[in-house]
Amino acid sequence: MRIAELTVDNFRNHTHTTLQLDPGVNVLVGPNGQGKTNLLEAIYLSCVGRGWRTSRDNEMVQFGKDNALVQVTAVKKFGAVDIAIQLGTGLKKSIAINRVPIAKVAELMGQINCIFFSPDELKLVKEAPADRRRFINIDLSQIDKTYFYALARYNKILQQRNAYLKDNSDPRELAIWDGQLVKQGKIIIAKRQEFIQKLTPYVEAKHKELTGGQEKISLTYETCADLEKELLAARERDLRLRTTTVGPHRDDLAITINGQDVRVFGSQGQQRTVALSIKLAELDLFTKLTGERPILLLDDVFSELDSSRRTRLLIAIANTQAIITATDVPTSGKIFTVINGTVKE
Numbered sequence: 001m002r003i004a005e006l007t008v009d010n011f012r013n014h015t016h017t018t019l020q021l022d023p024g025v026n027v028l029v030g031p032n033g034q035g036k037t038n039l040l041e042a043i044y045l046s047c048v049g050r051g052w053r054t055s056r057d058n059e060m061v062q063f064g065k066d067n068a069l070v071q072v073t074a075v076k077k078f079g080a081v082d083i084a085i086q087l088g089t090g091l092k093k094s095i096a097i098n099r100v101p102i103a104k105v106a107e108l109m110g111q112i113n114c115i116f117f118s119p120d121e122l123k124l125v126k127e128a129p130a131d132r133r134r135f136i137n138i139d140l141s142q143i144d145k146t147y148f149y150a151l152a153r154y155n156k157i158l159q160q161r162n163a164y165l166k167d168n169s170d171p172r173e174l175a176i177w178d179g180q181l182v183k184q185g186k187i188i189i190a191k192r193q194e195f196i197q198k199l200t201p202y203v204e205a206k207h208k209e210l211t212g213g214q215e216k217i218s219l220t221y222e223t224c225a226d227l228e229k230e231l232l233a234a235r236e237r238d239l240r241l242r243t244t245t246v247g248p249h250r251d252d253l254a255i256t257i258n259g260q261d262v263r264v265f266g267s268q269g270q271q272r273t274v275a276l277s278i279k280l281a282e283l284d285l286f287t288k289l290t291g292e293r294p295i296l297l298l299d300d301v302f303s304e305l306d307s308s309r310r311t312r313l314l315i316a317i318a319n320t321q322a323i324i325t326a327t328d329v330p331t332s333g334k335i336f337t338v339i340n341g342t343v344k345e
């Protein structure tokens with residue numbers, strides 16, 4: 001799939017911007033603070049229904065304005081799809097697909113799939129487990145609605161269970177939540193395991209490609225063996241610590257290179273390459289699973305790579321629509337200059 005056109009109104013520092021995008025590489029160029037990343041964020045919003053820099057929709061509405069509008073026209077195998085999202089400082093977010101309003105964000109998932117990568121995504125490798133779970137949650141939700149729903153239900157039950165634990169101490173009451181927690185938790189764990197298992201060969205291939213065959217990478221999803229049993233066994237501890245200590249909300253993804261844990265021992269460059277390998281692997285896996293190639297959003301990635309890795313990256317994304325931000329004019333692609341919230345082709 002590819003995005004043909006993006007229009008934003010009162011979105012961050014863009015009062016009114018329209019872009020006609022190329023099927024290949026598109027580069028948004030301009031000095032710092034001009035509104036390049038803002039445009040990637042608008043595209044991301046039209047794919048997953050939320051911004052990545054904020055969970056508060058209001059922050060994306062231009063200062064002093066009441067509402068923002070993001071419109072995207074994408075071309076897919078079986079025709080065009082039109083997404084319109086309106087954000088308001090007072091009102092609830094409204095989303096329409098082909099001009100028909102939808103009731104739940106879940107319906108937006110999978111309409112346009114994107115893979116997003118920025119230097120910040122290094123968190124995926126080196127920061128806390130929560131960042132690795134976030135990556136799995138967002139990306140897996142795009143291609144699997146069952147997962148998205150299970151996750152939403154799980155989080156709700158977890159919140160209620162934790163709220164109960166805050167000021168109560170009757171272990172029998174916990175059973176009310178535990179059945180549901182285990183049911184949704186098992187779906188989440190199984191789906192994550194399957195996702196990582198399917199992703200692994202693609203990550204191995206990409207990593208080999210990016211490192212010239214120097215490094216052998218492996219991924220393992222770390223979870224509890226029997227959620228039901230472990231939840232029951234942890235009851236005393238949960239009551240004492242007043243929070244739910246067992247479950248997929250505590251799981252992690254172990255990443256090793258040549259047998260060593262990259263989370264702990266990897267160099268900055270290795271960690272960056274691992275994160276990039278994972279993201280590029282997702283491009284291929286999503287294509288295989290959905291029949292459509294997702295859109296790649298690269299924020300400030302080129303400035304971080306040496307020239308041989310840049311070239312390898314460009315080769316790796318040759319058949320993908322990519323929207324890239326940069327501060328210098330690159331050698332290839334359709335170029336848009338972004339200055340103070342306005343764009344020139």
Ligand SMILES: Nc1ncnc2c1ncn2[C@@H]1O[C@H](COP(=O)(O)OP(=O)(O)OP(=O)(O)O)[C@@H](O)[C@H]1O
Nearest residue numbers: 012013032033034035036037038059060061062063
């Ligand atoms: N809600 C908003 N209303 C108006 N302007 C906003 C809003 N949110 C952010 N901005 C402005 O957007 C600008 C940042 O835009 P953006 O992050 O897209 O910059 P950039 O071109 O990617 O820069 P860099 O090269 O530094 O990454 C800032 O000047 C900020 O003040």
Ligand SMILES: [Mg+2]
Nearest residue numbers: 036037300325
């Ligand atoms: Mg930026």
